[in-house]
Structures are given as structure tokens and as C-alpha cells.
Amino acid sequence: MLGVIPAAGLGKRMRPLTDDLPKPLLPVLNKPIIEHVIEHMRAVDVERIVVVIGYLGDKIKERLKAYDDTDIDIKFVKQEKLDGTVSAIKLAEKYIDEDFVVMWGDNFFRGNLNDLISSHVEKQAKISVMLEKAEKGARAYIERGRIVRVEERPKTAGGYAFAGVYVFNPGIFDFVDEVKKSEAGEYEISDLLQIAIDNGENINYAWLEGWRINVTTPLDLLKANLKALDYEGKxxxxxxxxxxxxxxxxxxxxxxxxxxxxxxxxxxxxxxxxxxxxxxxxxxxxxxxxxxxxxxxxxxxxx
Structure with a gap:
């Protein structure tokens, strides 16, 4: 399986910490967040990774040179226009010839990635997502065990949050060009998922067992470090x-x-x-x- 890590964002809400450092290189327990993501992928036998870079991308490339002599093959593509996660995934398409896992470069994750991948393979799914039982951010709405609706900016109560981990079959690119810009001016993964649902796709899902923090602000970064410290019993x-x-x-x-x-x-x-x-x-x-x-x-x- 291949991995894709979108890591191009400006990290505006993290300033001033991102004035001269891209957000994926901010540390949790003295290791950049993106390296934690890579280690999770390696643990489930991902051997090829595409990192989508943008803001201060050369610093990410320089840092990840440490993997040159390892069993991981890392490629980089540059997102010149920061117009959403779907655009980032589309840039990686030229390298994708098999099912692939997507994890955000600022998502500090301590969970059961292997369960999601195993379920995806077993069910021969086109799309698999990891959900958590929380009402925050974009949400999936489930009826009779099936995801029937996805909202990026929820207007409806209930639903379940996405845990920032997805597995796709290359067939997902059949729907990518149908995604329109959102109100925020971005091509968003929630809209991609909804288009797939509208076209009759059954989105496979697994529940997060563990925890994760989407590291968006300085408070998130501090929380991730302290929670990781507690998690490891140090x-x-x-x-x-x-x-x-x-x-x-x-x-x-x-x-x-x-x-x-x-x-x-x-x-x-x-x-x-x-x-x-x-x-x-x-x-x-x-x-x-x-x-x-x-x-x-x-x-x-x-x-």
C-alpha cells in the first residue's frame, strides 16, 4: 500500500511558531509530527509515500532526507496553489497505482490504523474512513450502519467526526474532477466523499480506538506533547x-x-x-x- 501525506498548508493559526517552520515539522516528544505519521505508515507496511509540500516545503524535504537509506521511498510533489485537500491528493495521482492511505501531516495520531486498512482490504472497499465519536469539525451521518451524508461545516446536530485517516482505491479519482470549490474557496475532501455517496458508493468505516489531536494552534501543540507524555507514562x-x-x-x-x-x-x-x-x-x-x-x-x- 502507498501513503499520501498532505503537508502544504501555511499554518496561519499556529503563528508565530510557523513563521519560519512548516507546521508538520513542529515537534511532539522532540520528533516532527510528520515523522510520527510516517512511522505509523511504516508500521502497516507502507513502503512508498508521497508528501505534498507547499509552504516552506524545502525544509520538509531536507528533514526527510533522513529516510533516504531506509526501506521507505519518499517522493515529493509541490502544491503551488493552496486550494484544498482534494487538490493535494490529485497532485499525487501520477504516483498512485494501488490502494493508498491518506494521513494529514499535522494530525498527531495514536490509534488503530491497521484495523482500518484490514477492513478496507477485506471488504474490497473503494473508500474507507476512520471515525471518532465526537461532534467536532466535518461530520459523517450514519443511518442503518451506512454513511449517508457528509458535512464539512455541519448544519445538523449529531454525526461523527473524521479522525484524519482515509484509505482509497485509485478509482476515487473518477470523482475528483466533480468536486467544486466550497464556500471557503477550497476543494474539500468532505465534498469528494459526498459525491461518492451520491454516485452509489458505500463508504466503509472503522472507529478510532485511541486518540488523536489535529494540531492547528499552539494550544493543540502543547496538548499533543503533554498527552503523549502521559500516554507513554513519562x-x-x-x-x-x-x-x-x-x-x-x-x-x-x-x-x-x-x-x-x-x-x-x-x-x-x-x-x-x-x-x-x-x-x-x-x-x-x-x-x-x-x-x-x-x-x-x-x-x-x-x-
Missing amino acids: PFFVGKDCRIEGKVVRSVIGNHVELKGKAVNSLIMDWSFVYGEIINVIVRTKGTVCGNYHCSTSIPCVI
Whole structure:
């Protein structure tokens, strides 16, 4: 099976963290989100991956050179016009000659990907999606065990959220050119799914067992790091070549960091210096903090 990772977005809601770094390279437990995605794909025997890049795409290409000598073959295609996820998938079509799994490059996922793929293969499905029992974002509406409607911006109560993981047969490209621009000016995967339903396709689905965070804002990034820390049963995480003089409480510390003070519920990225006490803070790469910053759990400080 082949993998496709859309990773072209601007990451506007993540600023200032994305001023000079594409969102898929932001770290969770000191590893870029996109590398977590790749490792999930490798675990289900995906051997070829197409990464769709755009904003600061050269930085993604440079980082993923680390996979050059591995069993994964990574190709890159550039999305010049950032006009939606369907456009991103269409750009990968020239490399697709078998069923393929799509996972967003900013989706931190800890779940049962293998169950979705196994179900897709067993049922010889054209489309398979992973759903979670939550009312957020785009939603699928189910009647008598079948997905009958998909809404990107739900106007109807109920439904189930998409977990950001899809498996497609190449036959999906039969419907791609029918997708029209949404009100937001994008070609959206929800519309692609609805077109497939309207054409009589039965969309296969599996339920998420585990958890995932769509990393859109600085709060999402901090939540992903702290939840991953708890998930692995670690009280804190400290990278290599750090100098710690103080206390680290439920925080993730990058590489080459100097901390003189205390970090609580915080993320300190690489090559940073912290002199003081920080709570609910994200320190940017090569950041410097002097003094105490006690911030809200709902709105972390970004320094």
C-alpha cells in the first residue's frame, strides 16, 4: 500500500511558531509530527509515500532526507496553489497505482490504523474512513450502519467526526474532477466523499480506538506533547545535550536546551535558554526566556 501525506498548508493559526517552520515539522516528544505519521505508515507496511509540500516545503524535504537509506521511498510533489485537500491528493495521482492511505501531516495520531486498512482490504472497499465519536469539525451521518451524508461545516446536530485517516482505491479519482470549490474557496475532501455517496458508493468505516489531536494552534501543540507524555507514562521528556539546573514537571524539553529554574506543563524547543519559572509556555526554537511566566491552560504563552 502507498501513503499520501498532505503537508502544504501555511499554518496561519499556529503563528508565530510557523513563521519560519512548516507546521508538520513542529515537534511532539522532540520528533516532527510528520515523522510520527510516517512511522505509523511504516508500521502497516507502507513502503512508498508521497508528501505534498507547499509552504516552506524545502525544509520538509531536507528533514526527510533522513529516510533516504531506509526501506521507505519518499517522493515529493509541490502544491503551488493552496486550494484544498482534494487538490493535494490529485497532485499525487501520477504516483498512485494501488490502494493508498491518506494521513494529514499535522494530525498527531495514536490509534488503530491497521484495523482500518484490514477492513478496507477485506471488504474490497473503494473508500474507507476512520471515525471518532465526537461532534467536532466535518461530520459523517450514519443511518442503518451506512454513511449517508457528509458535512464539512455541519448544519445538523449529531454525526461523527473524521479522525484524519482515509484509505482509497485509485478509482476515487473518477470523482475528483466533480468536486467544486466550497464556500471557503477550497476543494474539500468532505465534498469528494459526498459525491461518492451520491454516485452509489458505500463508504466503509472503522472507529478510532485511541486518540488523536489535529494540531492547528499552539494550544493543540502543547496538548499533543503533554498527552503523549502521559500516554507513554513519562513524568517529563528531556532531549540530548541539555543542561538542567532546576526542576522539570510534566514538560517536554528539546535538544541543546539550558534551563535554570522550573518548567511546568511546558514545551521548550531546541537550542533555547530559560532562566526563570515557566508554566503553560511554549518556547520557540532558539528562544530566550528571562523571568517568570505563569500562563493560562487555555491560552499558553508562546515566547
